[in-house]
Amino acid sequence: MESANQGAQVPAMDWQHQIDAGAAGQVLAAAIRQGHTHDRDALLFHDLDQLSARIAELRAAFPASTLHALAIKSNPLVSLLRFAVERGMGLEAASLEEVALARAAGCPAARIVFDSPAKTRREIAQSLAWGITLNADNFDEIERIGAAVAAAAGRCDSMVGLRVNPQVGDGSIGMTSVAGAYSKFGVPLEQRREAIIDAYRHYPWLRGLHLHVGSQGVTEQQLAAAVEKVFELRSQIHAALGEARIHCVDIGGGLSWRYREDSTVPTPRSYAAVLRARVPLAFAPEVQLITEYGRCVQTGCGFAASRVEYVKTDGGRRTAVIHFGADLMMRRVYRPDDWYYRFSVLAPDGSPKQGAPVAHTIAGPLCFGGDLLARDLPLPQIEEGDWVIIHDTGGYTLSMWSRHCNRGLPTVLGYAGNPPEFSCLHAGESPEDVVRFWNV
Numbered sequence: 001m002e003s004a005n006q007g008a009q010v011p012a013m014d015w016q017h018q019i020d021a022g023a024a025g026q027v028l029a030a031a032i033r034q035g036h037t038h039d040r041d042a043l044l045f046h047d048l049d050q051l052s053a054r055i056a057e058l059r060a061a062f063p064a065s066t067l068h069a070l071a072i073k074s075n076p077l078v079s080l081l082r083f084a085v086e087r088g089m090g091l092e093a094a095s096l097e098e099v100a101l102a103r104a105a106g107c108p109a110a111r112i113v114f115d116s117p118a119k120t121r122r123e124i125a126q127s128l129a130w131g132i133t134l135n136a137d138n139f140d141e142i143e144r145i146g147a148a149v150a151a152a153a154g155r156c157d158s159m160v161g162l163r164v165n166p167q168v169g170d171g172s173i174g175m176t177s178v179a180g181a182y183s184k185f186g187v188p189l190e191q192r193r194e195a196i197i198d199a200y201r202h203y204p205w206l207r208g209l210h211l212h213v214g215s216q217g218v219t220e221q222q223l224a225a226a227v228e229k230v231f232e233l234r235s236q237i238h239a240a241l242g243e244a245r246i247h248c249v250d251i252g253g254g255l256s257w258r259y260r261e262d263s264t265v266p267t268p269r270s271y272a273a274v275l276r277a278r279v280p281l282a283f284a285p286e287v288q289l290i291t292e293y294g295r296c297v298q299t300g301c302g303f304a305a306s307r308v309e310y311v312k313t314d315g316g317r318r319t320a321v322i323h324f325g326a327d328l329m330m331r332r333v334y335r336p337d338d339w340y341y342r343f344s345v346l347a348p349d350g351s352p353k354q355g356a357p358v359a360h361t362i363a364g365p366l367c368f369g370g371d372l373l374a375r376d377l378p379l380p381q382i383e384e385g386d387w388v389i390i391h392d393t394g395g396y397t398l399s400m401w402s403r404h405c406n407r408g409l410p411t412v413l414g415y416a417g418n419p420p421e422f423s424c425l426h427a428g429e430s431p432e433d434v435v436r437f438w439n440v
Contacts, residue, residue, distance in 0.1 A: 012057065012269060013053050013054070013057045015054070015057060015265075015267040015268070016258045016264065016265060016267075017050070017300065018258065018261065018342075018391065018392065019047065019300070019302075019303050019391060019392075020344075021344035021346065021352045021389060022352055024303050024344065024346070024389045025350040025351055025352050025389075026350070027045055027415055028045070028305050028346060028350040028387060028389075029349060029351070030350075030419055030420050031045070031415075031420075032350060034422065036422045036424075037411070040410065041306065041307040041309070042304070042306045042307070042322075042324055042410040043304070043306075043411050043413060044303075044304050044305075044397075044410050044411070044412040045303055045304075045305065045413050045414075045415060046301055046394055046412065046413070046414045047301045047414075047415060047416075048083065048415065048423075049416045050300065050301045051083065051084070051297070052083075052087060054296075054297050054301065055068075055084060055088070055089060055297065056087070057267075057269075058291075060268075060269075061267075061268035061271070061272040062272055062291070063283055063289065065285075065288050065289075066289045066290070066291065067111060067113075067290045068088075068291050068293065069089070069090035069092035069112075069113040069290055069291065069292050070084045070089045070091055070092065070292075070294060070297060070298075071292050071293065071295075072091055072092060072093055072094070072098040072101055072102060072399075073092075073094050073396075073399055074295055074297070074298045074395035074396055074399060075294075075395050075396075075398060076098065076398075077398070077412060077425050077426055078104050079414070079423075079426075080298075080414070080425060081101060081104075081107070082105040083414075084105075085105050085107045085111070086106075089111075090107060090111030090112060090290075091105065091112055091113070092112075092115060092292040093112060093113065093114050093115065094115055094116055095116050096114075096123045099112060099114055099127070103130075109130050109131040109132045110131065110132075110133070110159075112130075112132040113132070113133045113135065113250065113290060114133065114135070115137075115163075115210070116137075117137040117138075119134075119141060119144075124144055124148050125148045125151070128145070128149070128157070128158050129152075130158075131157045131158050132158060133158060133159040133161070133208070133250075133290070134159070134160045135160075135162070135163050135250060136160065136162050136163065137163050137185060137186060138163075138187060139187065142162065142199055145160060145203075145205075146203055159207060159208050159248050160205055160206055161206070161209050161210040161250055162187065162199060162200075162206060162208070162209060162210065163185060163186035163187065163210040163211065164186050164189050164196065164209060164210065164211055164230055164233065165178070165179055165185060165186035165188045165189060165211075166179050166189055166211050166225070166226035166230055167188060167189055168213060168222050168226045168229065169222060170214070171218035171219065171222065172218075173216055173217035173338045176214050176215045176217060177213070178213065178214050179211075179212070179213040179218075179226055185212065186210075186212075189229060193236075196237075197236060197237050197240050200237045200240070200241060200246075201241065204245075206245075207246060207247065207248060208247075208248040208249065209230055209233065209234055209246055209249050209250070210249075210290075211226050211227070211230045211249075211250070212252030212254065212292070213226045213252060213254045215254055215295055216256050216257065216295060217256060218256070220266040220271055221274070223251075223254050223255075224271070224274045224279065225278075226251075226252075227249075227275060227282060228278050228279045230249065230251075231249065231279050234249065235281075244286070247286060247287060248287075248288045248290065249282065249288075249289055249290070250289075250290035250291075250292065251282070251289055251290065252292050253296075254293075255295075255296040256295070256296065257299040257300060257392065257395070258300070259299075259339075260340055260342075261342065265296070268296075295395045295396055297395070298394040298395030298396075299392050299393070299395035299396065300394060302392070302393045302395070303390065303391050303393055303394075304328060304389070304397070305346075305387050305389055305390075306322040306324045306387065306390070307322070307323065307385065307386075307387055308320050308321070308383065308384055308385060308386045308387070308388060309321050309322065309365075310384060311382055311383060317359075317361050317376075318358060318359065318360050318381075319361040319362075319363050320361070320362050320382045320386075321363045321364075322363070322365070322388050323365055323410075324364060324365075324373070324390065325363070325364015325365055325366045325371040325372075325373060326366050326370075326371050326402055327364070327365075327366060327402045327403075327404065328393070328397050328398065328400075328401060328410075329341070329364075329373055329390070329393075330400050331400070332373055333364070333370060333371060334370075341374075341390055341391060341392060341393075342390075342391040342392065343362060343373075343374060343377060343379065343388060343389065343390055343391070344388075344389040344391065345380050345382055345387070345388060346386060346387040346388075346389060348385045348387070350387065353379075353380040353381075353382075354380060355380040355381055356381075357378035357380060358378065358379065358380070358381045358382075359376045359377065359378055360377050360378075361374065361375050361376065361377070362374040362377060365405070366402075366405045366407075367404075367405050373390070398410075398412065403437075406434050406438075408428060408429030408430060408433060408434050409426065409429040409433075410428050411424070411426065411428035412424070412425040412426040412428070413425060
């Protein structure tokens with residue numbers, strides 16, 4: 001694989017770095033002064049220096065041969081994907097549409113990993129023709145791939161792996177955990193071990209293994225235990241085959257992000273150290289690892305800024321109505337106990353607001369009563385025209401944008417340097433753009 005990992009030569013960065021209110025305010029103020037906001041009431045910002053540093057840190061933690069495939073689902077902006085590819089990343093796609101995004105970002109086929117659990121026969125044939133990596137979700141898909149390989153006269157230039165559920169247990173957020181006793185993904189290892197081994201006996205082009213534990217809320221030890229179990233399976237397959245055929249092991253993603261300032265999360269270097277201790281074979285020269293991180297790389301690089309449109313004081317509550325809600329923060333609105341976000345308040349010029357905290361409800365703009373981002377949140381007193389900052393929105397926010405009430409996508413600005421220089425990552429949508437989206 002194409003790689004130029006700097007290894008230990010890259011000094012460790014502060015992986016838990018978060019963009020605070022002061023830094024967000026300086027960026028917003030600069031964007032306003034330079035005319036980049038175009039009077040939009042809702043914007044997203046992405047720190048490109050931070051993203052570059054996080055990519056370098058991730059690559060430094062693992063062997064140079066590792067393919068780090070950034071999860072497109074975390075943030076699908078083509079300009080950001082291209083930025084990552086130019087810095088040595090691959091891309092992980094969960095749909096054929098995401099494969100198309102990877103190709104549009106200039107990602108070489110050998111660095112695209114296609115993981116959809118619902119691949120059609122046509123999608124499989126196209127993926128094999130392109131030569132991208134395929135992780136099969138189940139035995140039926142393996143048979144479909146076999147038929148496609150046979151139709152190509154037995155030629156298979158793609159790395160093909162089988163996704164295995166290592167069954168190491170759920171994390172603290174059940175809906176984002178995929179390695180319990182049951183999962184909709186993969187083949188359960190404990191119940192189907194012999195059938196898995198038989199699949200490798202039958203299909204000589206099956207040369208990889210794939211696992212994934214979850215996204216946010218899974219522990220470093222769970223992740224390492226899953227890798228350990230799959231490498232044990234790899235050894236059993238090699239013993240049964242009489243040859244060491246599996247050179248590629250995709251260990252998925254799952255490193256959590258630090259949404260709360262008083263929490264800590266594993267870093268790539270700490271996780272790699274745990275893996276080296278528990279599964280030294282994972283770092284052997286003959287093994288190529290693949291990772292599929294998204295949240296831990298992208299989330300802390302971004303923040304959202306919304307102008308406050310109204311402040312209401314009805315019903316004994318002080319409610320600030322802003323221009324982001326469940327359209328951007330779907331999981332926060334519907335599962336607030338699982339998804340925490342930090343909020344800050346800036347004055348109209350971007351300076352952090354001062355004053356004694358007052359309890360606020362932060363209400364989104366969508367037309368249903370539950371569109372609330374926070375309840376009784378202590379913040380300096382918010383007034384019309386202020387800005388509410390939602391921190392840690394670089395991943396799993398814009399990619400989950402909802403069309404409910406048909407509000408247009410916000411403008412997304414990338415920035416780098418000090419003072420910041422800006423680039424447009426997405427122009428946002430006008431009402432006319434939304435009409436075009438829905439119109440024949």
